[in-house]
Amino acid sequence: MSQKTGSKKVCTFQAETKELLNLMINSLYTHREIFLRELISNASDAIDKIHFQSLTDHELLGDDVELKIEIEVDKQNKTLIISDNGIGMTYDEVIENIGTIAKSGTKAFAGRLKESDKIDLIGKFGVGFYSSFMVAKNVEIITRSAKAEKGVKWVSEGDGSYTIEEFDTNTRGTKITLFLRDDATDSSNPEEDFSNQYTIQNLIKKYSNYISYPIHMDFYREETPRDKDGKTIEGAEPETIIDNKVLNSITPIWKKDKKEITNDEYFQFYKHHFHDWNEFADVIHLNLEGKIEFTALLFIPSKASSDLYDRDFSKGIHLYSNNVFIMNDCKDILPEHLRFVRGLLDSPDFSLNISREILQHDAQLKVIGKTLEKKIIEALKKLLKENREKYEEIWPEFGKALKGGIYMEYKNKEKLEDLLLFYSSGNDKMTTLNEYIERMPEGQKEIYYAAAKDINTIKRMPQLEIFKEKNIDVLYFVDKIDEFLTQNLDKYKDIKLQSVTREDFNLDGVLKKNENIEPNEKAEDDKNIEYKDLLDAIKKQLDGKVSDVKMSKRLKSSPVCFVNSNSGASFNMEQLLKGVNQFAPKATKILEINPKHSIFPIIEKVYKNRNANNELKNISEILYNQALLIEGFELENPVDFSNSLCELITKAYN
Ligand code: ADP
Ligand code: MG
Secondary structure, three states, X not given: OEEEEOOEEEEEOOHHHHHHHHHHHHOOOOXXXXXXXXXXXHHHHXXXXXXXXXXXXXXXXXXXXOOOEEEEEEOOOOEEEEEEOOOOOOHHHHHHHOOOOOOHHHHHHHHHHHHOOOOOHHHHHOOHHHHHHHOEEEEEEEEEOOOOOOEEEEEEOOOOEEEEEEEOOOOOEEEEEEEEOHXXXXXXXXXXXXOOHHHHHHHHHHHOOOOOOOEEEEEEEEEOOEOOOOOEOOOOOOEEEEEEEEOOOOOOHXXXXXXXXXXXXXXXXXXXXXXXXXXXXXXXXXXXXOOOOEEEEEXXXXXXXXXXXXXXXXXOEEEEEOOEEEEEEXXXXXXXXXXXXXXXXXXXXXXXXXXXXXXXXXHHHXXXXXXXXXXXXXXXXHHHHHOHHHHHHHHHHHHHHHHHHHHHXXXXXXXXXXXXXXXXXXXXXXXXXXXXXXHOOOOOOEEEEEEOOOHHHHXXXXXXXXXXXXXXXXXXXXXXXXXXXXXOOOEEOOEEEEEOOEOOOOOHHHHHHOOOOOOOHHHXXXXXXXXXXXXXXXXXXXXXXXXEEEEOOOOOOOOEEEEEOOOOOOHHHHHHHHHHOOOOOOOOOEEEEOOOOOHHHHHHHHHXXXXXXXXXXXXXXXXXXXXXXXXXXXXXXXXXXXXXXXXXXXXXXO
16 A cells, blocks of 8 residues: 655555545545635644643643734745644544544545435535645645654645655644646636635635634735825836735624623624515524533614515525525525525534535434424414514515415414514504404404405495494405415314405394494394295396395495305405406305395395396305405406496486
8 A cells, every 4th residue: 555765655545535535636626615614623633632631731832822823825936824723633544534534524525426416516515635636737735743752744646645744843733735727727717716816815714704712914005005095106016015904804793792782883784694584573592501502693674685485585594604604595404484594503513525415314404493493483473573664674575474474384383473463453553462362352353354355345245244343353364375374273272263255244242232232233144044045036036047036134334245155265366366367266256145135125026026036146146256346356258247237227327
């Protein structure tokens, strides 16, 4: 495996490593910039280690106490150097750590590559130290362990072998020099030019901004010398000025003590990270330790992103591992109905080598997701309770997403039902279901709702007449999804949700309490029996267009209305479904007639006049068409309707 040339040893890489390196060197990548993140996170890990050990071993740091990472870019020589004064490596550690695939993530990755033709995967994974060969034709490591006298020099072209030798150096830590490939120094393509200081600066901001140690870089600029008064000296040679800058922000806001963060600091961070200039409605800052360790910083926005309700809405939670950025917009953490929440999650348990595919099956991530969901729902409930005004402001933005959760899965009902708000006939304010039931008069046994395309349409619905008269609150279901919610939201606290346009409803309890009740008010059932023949005759005239004709107990001033049978589609559902599916189910129509309306005695008279069969047909048709018009349906035969009306008017005034 290895041969000695003086003190320099030439070694070959492990077979798996070789294969991986081969792919890296010989392929084109879309994400090769991640090599920098990998090298910096290794440097940060190495500093973590010495920092930790120095807490008990006070001599360990010696004079070199200021822990930091340094980056040098040399455009002329096409080199990029990343150095740290961390723990360093001994000779044996270099052989052990660099040159074998030790890490399980990397190993798993190498395994996957065989199955997949997609070279592109490399970029999405990030595979530690080896990723430096994506941009470098030659990599040199000089390192000295904090515990060793001598340093080590390791060099490889990533071609299957490396050399290793002892190397004299006083400097503790690791210095990695990348001799950049030509295609990684192409100044016509700054994003792929890794010998450009500003490219490197941007990459640090993107991936390594919150590394806990300062990342320094010298910036060079030419300046003509100036005299005492600040004027440039004519003819003087320009001088090179060096500015040493720290490129990263170091402590991420989410790792700071909650008590020390002002709302404005949160807002500044929120604006920059999520590009939303509207102040958020709430912030959730969580720090969990224990079996699963993580920090989460979540924001409930005050405005929905314009594409929130698009099918392919893609925003999600950003992932970090120990302050190192891993992934944007991870969608697998929060459930769909909370997709409006923006934020990030940082866990030391996430590997940098994690991929979207792996995340989908990650059990630990699911546990974290559940915790976050619970916390977000708690925060929303708290907002509703303590800052109603704010909650009502954001409700129109995100209400539909929350409703979607109830619609999609029954198990979400209990979690989300207390977050719902509806307008109702009771007053002009929005109400929760709980407030609704608390306002219910004694004896009311159902929660009533009316569904239509808007509030004005609902206000005109004749089916609401009895509820208005008896002062019974009715919820307005005006979002398209609202009535469909009742498939899962069939009850709230064991009280049934009942549509005012369904055949059955039960106000008996309320009516009994009402002292102004007319003696014959409850007698519609009896009337249905008394007028059975008449009702049957009308039904017969309508020839299958309605499933039944009944005396109405809900109409007070209108002559007729339709109601739907207790199950199946309602008119509102039928109309909504028609818009998206031409095979939409039809709602059953039951025609209700108001026995107290002045037209009723006329119907009765016509019915009793056995010779007027044709007139009964006309009247039945007109009543039916009126009910259609009231519901906003198209008339089946407008010409016939118009002719029958004219005929009646002519008769009446002749
Ligand atoms: P990982 O970081 O996932 O272990 P890498 O390929 O990035 O995998 O690094 C392999 C190993 O090499 C590290 O675990 C570490 O032991 C060692 N190493 C890499 N870079 C450094 C460094 N700058 N200082 C000390 N050790 C390092
Ligand atoms: Mg690493």
